[in-house]
Amino acid sequence: MKSDKNITMKEAKRRTGLSSRQIRYYDEQDLIFPERSSGNQRLFSESDIKVLEKIKELLAQGNSIETIRSKITAPEIEEDLSEDDYQALDYDDSFNKYGGADLDSLYPVSNRSALLKKLSLINKTKSPEGESKDGKKD
DNA sequence: CTTCTGACA
């Protein structure tokens, strides 16, 4: 995984087509989680850009930012999502950041939902029929 | 020069 959070605001604006005001606003809405470095400046990752692009897309589709936030922070598990959806909502950098660190405050249920989704997908995809004959478990 | 935050229209 490469979670290079080196994308500047300018780049983010250029790549997403969103205004700095919007990007900052979405950041406040916890839709994106840019690293903060030198001069308290935002450093976005590819995942952040991806999310921003999705936000823009959803926004263009006539969704309110609250709706968008719901979709991005807590995507429905019951939805018939395809692997594409997961790619669109790439939390790898988020997991990477909070995965090894002490995650106890941030990420209320967003991670869990996304994780559950991924897990359920893997479950369906791989069809894991693990029948333990012997009742031996650790 | 570019970005950040807070605030106003």
Added chain:
DNA sequence: TGTCAGAA
């Protein structure tokens, strides 16, 4: 959401 001010 755009834009201004003051600071970094």
